[in-house]
Each structure stands twice: as C-alpha cells, then as structure tokens.
Amino acid sequence: MALNKRVVLSSDHAAIEMRMAVAQRVTDLGWEAVDIGPSTPESTHYPEHGAAAAQLVASGDCRFGIILCGTGQGIMMAANKVKGVRCGVCSDLFSAEMIRAHNDANMLSLGARVIEEADAMQIAEVFLTTEFEGGRHGTRVDMISALEG
Numbered sequence: 001m002a003l004n005k006r007v008v009l010s011s012d013h014a015a016i017e018m019r020m021a022v023a024q025r026v027t028d029l030g031w032e033a034v035d036i037g038p039s040t041p042e043s044t045h046y047p048e049h050g051a052a053a054a055q056l057v058a059s060g061d062c063r064f065g066i067i068l069c070g071t072g073q074g075i076m077m078a079a080n081k082v083k084g085v086r087c088g089v090c091s092d093l094f095s096a097e098m099i100r101a102h103n104d105a106n107m108l109s110l111g112a113r114v115i116e117e118a119d120a121m122q123i124a125e126v127f128l129t130t131e132f133e134g135g136r137h138g139t140r141v142d143m144i145s146a147l148e149g
C-alpha cells in the first residue's frame with residue numbers, strides 16, 4: 001500500500017489532553033490526524049488503545065501512529081506486539097530523531113506524566129519530519145522484523 005499522510009493517535013485516560021495537543025501539531029504539519037480516542041476521562045485500559053492504533057499502522061491505513069499513556073511504556077509494549085510495528089517511547093528530541101533515522105519506527109509513544117505538553121508536541125514534530133537513513137540501519141531493522149517470525 002502506498003504511503004499516506006495519515007497519523008493515528010490514541011491514548012488512555014492519563015493522556016487525553018496531551019493527545020489533543022499533539023494531534024493539533026500533527027495537523028499543523030500537514031498530516032491528517034486520525035484520533036481514535038478515547039474522548040472521555042474514565043479510567044481505561046492502555047493495551048486496547050495501543051493495539052487499536054497499531055493495527056491501523058500495520059494495515060497501512062495510517063503511515064504513522066502516536067500513542068500516549070502515563071509513562072508511554074505500557075501502551076508502547078502493547079503496540080509492539082502487533083506485527084510490523086516498531087514503536088519507541090521518547091522523552092527527548094534526539095531519541096525522536098534516532099528512532100526514525102536509525103530504527104525506522106512507525107509509531108511514537110509519549111508519557112503524559114513524564115514530559116511537558118510543549119515537549120511532547122516538539123518530539124512529535126521531530127518524529128514526523130525525520131527520514132529513515134536506510135543502508136546499514138536497514139539491515140538491522142530487517143533483523144528486528146525477522147524476529148517476528
């Protein structure tokens with residue numbers, strides 16, 4: 001499937017406000033933000049939201065995914081169980097650049113109880129504007145994919 005300009009966003013209850021701010025940055029950068037919620041603050045289960053977003057990335061419906069929970073860790077773990085997904089938690093700009101340039105990550109995870117909203121928006125921007133370098137990094141990404149069986 002051809003690459004597209006759609007970015008799926010999802011979170012648990014801990015990160016709804018931050019998700020909306022990041023979605024706005026995604027839109028401002030010229031991407032279509034596909035926000036699959038949740039939209040209400042009731043306590044919910046991050047594996048469900050991570051998996052739902054990851055399925056849209058794995059299927060090719062969305063080029064990238066940005067997911068959030070309190071730490072970014074649990075929802076990242078769930079997303080990485082979906083075949084074809086490479087998701088990393090980032091709390092700094094350098095990591096956001098590297099997971100695209102070297103790891104060809106197709107999903108980014110953010111921790112709403114770890115970083116500030118402005119930082120989350122900037123991390124998302126770096127993630128979406130950094131290209132994969134390929135070459136020797138492609139060999140290593142292929143090795144990651146091979147582990148999926």
Ligand code: RB5
Nearest residue numbers: 014069070071073074075
């Ligand atoms: C929810 O309280 C919290 O556990 C969740 O948002 C996340 O931090 C899990 O990794």
